[in-house]
Amino acid sequence: MDFNDTSKEADFRAKVRKFLDDNCEKRSNNSDTVQGGSAGAPESVKGGESAAKESLKKAKEFQIKKSEAGFAAILWPKEFGGYEGSPIEQVIYQQEEINYFVHSGYFEIGIGMLGPTMMVWGNDEHKKRYLPKMITGEEIWCQLFSEPSAGSDLGGIKMKAEKDGDEWVLNGQKVWTSGAHFSDYGMIITRSDPTALKHKGLTYFFIDMKSPGIEVRPIKQISGTSNFNEVFFNDVRVPDSHRLGGEGEGWKVALTTLMNERLAVGDPPGLDFDQIFEATKQFEVEDGLAIKNSAVRQKMADWYVQSRGLQYTKYRSMTALSKGQTPGPELAISKLVTASKMQEVSSYALDLLEMSGAIHNDKNPILKNLFQGGYFFAPALRIAGGTDEVMRNIIAERVLGLPQDERADKKVPFNEIPSKKN
Numbered sequence: 511m512d513f514n515d516t517s518k519e520a521d522f523r524a525k526v527r528k529f530l531d532d533n534c535e536k537r538s539n540n541s542d543t544v545q546g547g548s549a550g551a552p553e554s555v556k557g558g559e560s561a562a563k564e565s566l567k568k569a570k571e572f573q574i575k576k577s578e579a580g581f582a583a584i585l586w587p588k589e590f591g592g593y594e595g596s597p598i599e600q601v602i603y604q605q606e607e608i609n610y611f612v613h614s615g616y617f618e619i620g621i622g623m624l625g626p627t628m629m630v631w632g633n634d635e636h637k638k639r640y641l642p643k644m645i646t647g648e649e650i651w652c653q654l655f656s657e658p659s660a661g662s663d664l665g666g667i668k669m670k671a672e673k674d675g676d677e678w679v680l681n682g683q684k685v686w687t688s689g690a691h692f693s694d695y696g697m698i699i700t701r702s703d704p705t706a707l708k709h710k711g712l713t714y715f716f717i718d719m720k721s722p723g724i725e726v727r728p729i730k731q732i733s734g735t736s737n738f739n740e741v742f743f744n745d746v747r748v749p750d751s752h753r754l755g756g757e758g759e760g761w762k763v764a765l766t767t768l769m770n771e772r773l774a775v776g777d778p779p780g781l782d783f784d785q786i787f788e789a790t791k792q793f794e795v796e797d798g799l800a801i802k803n804s805a806v807r808q809k810m811a812d813w814y815v816q817s818r819g820l821q822y823t824k825y826r827s828m829t830a831l832s833k834g835q836t837p838g839p840e841l842a843i844s845k846l847v848t849a850s851k852m853q854e855v856s857s858y859a860l861d862l863l864e865m866s867g868a869i870h871n872d873k874n875p876i877l878k879n880l881f882q883g884g885y886f887f888a889p890a891l892r893i894a895g896g897t898d899e900v901m902r903n904i905i906a907e908r909v910l911g912l913p914q915d916e917r918a919d920k921k922v923p924f925n926e927i928p929s930k931k932n
């Protein structure tokens with residue numbers, strides 16, 4: 511394990527810093543951190559629809575600059591507008607960008623997951639037409655996978671796709687679709703043959719989100735914002751030329767998307783030890799400054815150990831990436847620990863603030879406003895991109911070598927699996 515940048519990596523880091531210094535405002539200190547931005551959720555945008563539009567406009571403006579500098583899609587081949595860099599350069603860029611105010615969360619699903627899917631499964635025409643605009647942010651993409659009865663067990667989706675000449679007709683519902691309300695295109699997994707086995711009768715398409723018959727209904731979240739949606743499909747027509755992979759091969763295509771999703775959400779940004787430690791040096795408890803209190807110090811020690819453990823686990827992944835290897839199930843460990851730590855840290859900070867913890871006021875010092883957002887965002891982080899339990903299953907099966915979950919419906923045709931309606 512080597513914790514230091516190589517000279518090539520240090521040069522790249524300097525180049526990234528220069529670009530960010532020239533184009534964005536730097537966050538001032540530890541207490542000035544991000545709470546969202548990953549998992550396809552734009553950072554919380556306060557101020558209703560007009561503020562959301564303004565945020566999207568600024569994000570698009572920055573995305574153009576980022577793509578011109580080559581940093582928008584570091585891993586993508588140059589022919590589609592990428593940088594053709596290494597995974598470690600991608601990590602370095604993310605490590606640096608987090609220190610600046612950047613309107614993020616709009617393009618990551620397309621560039622991180624859907625573009626790479628099109629690269630593997632699309633034809634030359636698809637790649638030439640759609641990938642460059644994905645990078646520049648001129649066209650935004652969303653991922654239409656989850657349904658009301660299919661999330662962790664994605665093979666259970668019911669969205670019906672029936673062939674009609676050169677087109678397919680889609681009927682059904684998707685849910686939790688991040689960014690569907692501002693997306694131009696989406697990638698969707700459908701059930702084209704209900705008589706086939708659960709994972710066999712699926713077909714994958716990309717779809718114009720302005721197609722007649724698509725209705726997007728934003729879901730109001732506990733944080734007051736609406737980052738994701740219900741999406742209803744009523745006789746929506748998709749040309750067969752928008753199919754990725756063969757008929758009934760949708761599961762294989764979806765796996766390409768999901769593998770890229772795991773890489774993208776393995777290391778979510780957010781509140782951490784540094785912010786809560788800073789808070790304990792400023793917040794008072796009944797016997798004085800929180801940091802002087804032995805119970806508080808005990809908590810700090812626990813989170814310090816967790817944070818350092820995560821940091822070194824991350825170094826292990828970075829070293830693997832640096833050597834051209836693919837990080838293993840440690841990504842699941844990072845996601846599991848980071849998301850629940852964010853929830854615990856935020857909750858504890860709000861307790862320290864007592865009644866004023868419930869008040870988010872723009873006139874508050876930054877540190878007093880920091881933890882409410884993390885408190886509301888952390889539960890989403892514990893679900894998106896694989897729930898805590900699913901992460902634990904991955905660790906159990908792939909790290910500890912324990913036997914796999916029983917999958918009783920694996921060898922049964924989908925329409926014979928007992929269910930309310932298939």
Ligand SMILES: Cc1cc2nc3c(=O)[nH]c(=O)nc-3n(C[C@H](O)[C@H](O)[C@H](O)COP(=O)(O)OP(=O)(O)OC[C@H]3O[C@@H](n4cnc5c(N)ncnc54)[C@H](O)[C@@H]3O)c2cc1C
Nearest residue numbers: 653654655656660661662663686687688890893894897899
């Ligand atoms: C912020 C956010 C953004 C999202 N964005 C998108 C998006 O853009 N596109 C999209 O398609 N989806 C999106 N999702 C949906 C997300 O993929 C699903 O919520 C997730 O996969 C869990 O599925 P579910 O909600 O159906 O819960 P379920 O799968 O029904 O799980 C319910 C509970 O059962 C547990 N459970 C399930 N299976 C097992 C098992 N085998 N062993 C043990 N416990 C189990 C789960 O851990 C959970 O506690 C998003 C979700 C969030 C929170």
